[in-house]
Amino acid sequence: MAGDNGMILKSDAIGSCVVIAAYAPKKRVGSLAHVMLPGRSPEKCPYQKTRYAADAIELMLKELNKLAVDVADIEVCLVGGANVLKRNDDTIWKDNIDSVMELLKEKNIKIRAKALGGEERRSVSFDIERGIVSYREGNGEEKVLIDKVIGNNIKPQIKEKLSWDMKV
Numbered sequence: 001m002a003g004d005n006g007m008i009l010k011s012d013a014i015g016s017c018v019v020i021a022a023y024a025p026k027k028r029v030g031s032l033a034h035v036m037l038p039g040r041s042p043e044k045c046p047y048q049k050t051r052y053a054a055d056a057i058e059l060m061l062k063e064l065n066k067l068a069v070d071v072a073d074i075e076v077c078l079v080g081g082a083n084v085l086k087r088n089d090d091t092i093w094k095d096n097i098d099s100v101m102e103l104l105k106e107k108n109i110k111i112r113a114k115a116l117g118g119e120e121r122r123s124v125s126f127d128i129e130r131g132i133v134s135y136r137e138g139n140g141e142e143k144v145l146i147d148k149v150i151g152n153n154i155k156p157q158i159k160e161k162l163s164w165d166m167k168v
Contacts (some may be wrong), residue, residue, distance in 0.1 A: 012123040015084035016093035018053075018100045018116070021077040021126045021133045022060055022109075024069040030128040033060045037092075038099030053099040057107070071107060077133045077145050078114040079124045086119050093117070113146040 009032040011019045016036075023030040033056040040054035049055040061071060081097040083090055097116050104111060113133070115122065120137040127133075133145045 007128045009126040009128065010124065014080040014122040014124065015082055016080070016090075016096055018078055018080040018096045019122075019124050020057065020060065020100060020104075021079070021124065022064060022074050023076070023126075023128070023131055023133075024064065024067075024073045025075065025131055026073055027067065027069055028129060028131070029064065029067045029069055030126060030131075031060045031064050032124070032126055033057065035096060035100055038095040053096065053103055057100070057103050061107070071109065075110045075112045076104060077112055078116055079122055079133075079135045079145065081116040082118045082120055082122065084119060084121055115143070115145055 007030075009021075009030065011032055011034045014034070018035045020033040020035065021030065022033070033050070035053045035056045036051040038053050041049040041052040050059050061074075064074065065071075078097075078100060081093045081100075083093045101111070115135055115137075118137065120140075122135050122137050124133065124135045125142075130147075132147050134142050135145055136142050
């Protein structure tokens with residue numbers, strides 16, 4: 001899912017998944033990808049390929065390219081990758097984090113901020129016009145991860161409340 005000024009992109013129920021919020025600050029366009037599985041989808045998988053990290057990132061870059069964004073101008077924030085089942089033998093959360101980070105590194109895409117790991121589910125909201133990525137852990141308070149208006153990463157505190165009733 002990609003968009004420009006005036007759009008707020010959201011993703012909920014982020015457990016072991018990793019959400020990638022990609023932003024091109026010069027053009028003020030962005031995209032959100034909700035990665036559920038590491039690596040690339042099997043060749044025989046005819047649908048829902050973007051559940052996989054490699055396929056989701058490729059589609060995200062393709063959609064941003066349609067909006068005249070160069071890969072070199074993209075910055076990302078990562079949210080999720082939690083061990084929500086709280087099982088020692090569950091590694092999908094770690095595999096998702098590792099896969100996404102490795103793929104972004106291969107494409108030379110800058111990771112500006114991240115809220116990864118832990119054991120709580122998260123939700124994320126991305127205000128493209130203002131370049132603000134915020135998230136919640138469980139039922140906790142909203143935290144601003146990055147605010148491009150201010151131009152820096154924010155410590156876990158509420159810098160600005162976003163409107164949760166805006167429709168995308």
